[in-house]
Amino acid sequence: MIKKRQPTKTLSPEQYIRQKARTLPIGDCYLTGDWQKSGIALVLVTRCHVKGTYTLGYFQVDTFCRGVVDCDYRFSVDSTSYKEIVQDFQKLGNLAKVNYEEVHNLIYGAVAFAEEGGIRPAPAFELMQYILEEDTDEVPLIDYEFGMNGQHLLVANDQLELTTYYPRLKKALGDDFLYVLPDMEKPRKASEYVLSEIKKTLDNILDKFHLNIDVPEETYSYQHPNYPAVLTVKHQWLVDVLYNSDYADRLPVEQIQRILALPHDELKADLEQIMLYETGCTCDEISDERWEDENNSVLTHCILLLGELGYPDSLMLVLETLRQNSSFYDYHFGDYLEEVYVPTLYLLGKNRLGELMTYMKTPGFYTYARLCVTTAVAQIVFHQPERREEVIEWFRQLLVFYDGKLEERFCCDGTLIGLIAATLMDIHAVELLPELKVLFDTGLVDEGCAGNFQEVESEIGLENNKDRIYPLTIEERYEDLLR
Incomplete structure (x- = not known):
């Protein structure tokens, strides 16, 4: 599939x-x-x-x-x-x-x-x-005593386990905890622990990767409009083809040719109606029948076909489908969200960067949907290298906008900034290191995405960093999805 x-x-x-x-x-x-x-x-x-x-x-x-x-x-x-x-x-x-x-x-x-x-x-x-049930007041409270006499007691099986957890406890509790190893007769105070080389190493690792920092996501809050409840198209056979479970893997070449032989303005209108209808059916709770239905590649087909048609004004509808919740993307695209969206966003939006920026500056969207937009903008550097400076300035404006907003997760979160940093490393955007540093200095960026700022700074100019160049023709895109 x-x-x-x-x-x-x-x-x-x-x-x-x-x-x-x-x-x-x-x-x-x-x-x-x-x-x-x-x-x-x-x-x-x-x-x-x-x-x-x-x-x-x-x-x-x-x-x-x-x-x-x-x-x-x-x-x-x-x-x-x-x-x-x-x-x-x-x-x-x-x-x-x-x-x-x-x-x-x-x-x-x-x-x-x-x-x-x-x-x-x-x-x-x-x-x-x-x-488990959600932890709310609806579950009657039972008080249990944890630890030993109220103190955290780390019962470690060996020295390695002790040196793994000791730094975290030390950072959070100071010396207000106990530990014990199998060869000890009784627990010891944290202050009695002798710093070993392995502990120092683990401390450095914990500090380096900020393992104790939570990276909460931006709160999803989009209130969608009413989408068509009835599917009305000019070419009914198009619906039959796109919903045909035999074509869930991909549309055959002969069907692609048949579809593209339609008057393009009529085809565009029908594809957009199908997308609006399908979005309306799955924008909120997705029924069990829907999850069990084999015909959930419809949006994939439509998005690829709109990319092939290349009408720039279809961008707004594609962005509307990128305002939905995470279950919507899991149902329609599984692990292939970027593969489906990025080339179409590039094809329709490469000359409409202002509209893409407006999307990025609107709060309440899903983090990985936003990532599709930034990845698509980065594709301009690969497909139109003469526009690199324009792309750099687009990202500069975005990073400056995020300054002061990361703390509130307004239009962004630590994961998104980390993933954008990885994208900027791919296009060697050394010009944007000052703006990136401002965001990394908040301590809120997910360093599991691209490393800490020192790593980003040292690697962003290396030639071996190169983002994936997405294929653009519909035949190549179907091949890419089937790999």
């Missing part, structure tokens, strides 16, 4: 958990009975499907210090497998059946306690939290 989805287009287990797990009834919950003494709690939370299967969430919780250190799920297992899983976990500890409120407060309380010490939950918790 163009978007490399499973042919049935059903929700993946992860998508289902994010979107629907909290709508399922909570089943049995289990908790190890000795967690208060050991500091390690094993938790099982069950969600019950209507069809009689079970989705289980497993959480390993360090109540002394680190919060959720591991978590995983088993999706929609039958009753026999469910019983076997519970029995297997019973072997790991003395599991007791408990109320959901107990495990909810234990998990979220441990996470909050760990974050006080600068330690975030295991990455998988970002998904696994959806097996």
Whole structure:
């Protein structure tokens, strides 16, 4: 498929958990009975499907210090497998059946306690939290004591684990925590820790990559207009072709030729009507039937065809589809958002940079939709190198606009700035280092995108940095999507 989805287009287990797990009834919950003494709690939370299967969430919780250190799920297992899983976990500890409120407060309380010490939950918790109820006042509060006598106690399995977590605790708590290794008779105060070379190295790594900094996204707030509820086109056969599941991978050459043989003004009008209609069907909540439908390549076909037609005034409609929420892009394009949009944005917008700038200066959009626009502008440098200075000035205006707005995530966020920095490295935009430094100096840029400012500064002029040059003809673009 163009978007490399499973042919049935059903929700993946992860998508289902994010979107629907909290709508399922909570089943049995289990908790190890000795967690208060050991500091390690094993938790099982069950969600019950209507069809009689079970989705289980497993959480390993360090109540002394680190919060959720591991978590995983088993999706929609039958009753026999469910019983076997519970029995297997019973072997790991003395599991007791408990109320959901107990495990909810234990998990979220441990996470909050760990974050006080600068330690975030295991990455998988970002998904696994959806097996739990949202942490609101609707869940009765149960107070648990975390740590040892209120202090964080890092129980490290070895020296490496100690030197991994010690810097984070030190940075967040000073000396107000304890630690213990297997060969120690009792916990020691943080101030008793002797700085080793490995700890110094890890401290430098933590400082370098700002591992404890959250990079929250810009808040999505776009209020879309009313889109057509009825699809009205001049050439009905065009609808039949674009919605044909046989063409979900790509439009055959003969169909492309047939479509492009239409009067271009009529074709443009029909494509834009289809896009508006399809956007209206999926701009808010996407139905289960839609997710299961195989015909969700329609917008991809339309955007590629509009790029091929090349009418600049189609840019406004393409930008309208780039004002939608993240689920919209996941449904229509999967992992191929940039591949679908960037060439069309370049073809339609290369001479309409003012409209692209207006889009970037409008608040409330999805970060990766914005990235499509900046990547498209950068394509001008590759396809029209004589316009490089014009592109540099466009980015300069954008970066100056973001000065003072990153803190409020107004029209931008730390991830977007980091990704723009990577794009500017690709086009060797050394002229923009002063503007980039102002934004990096806020400490709010996601340095996982392009590195810290010193790395950007040292690499931005290197010739081996070259962004991908996107193909522009429709045949090449379909080939690109199928790779």
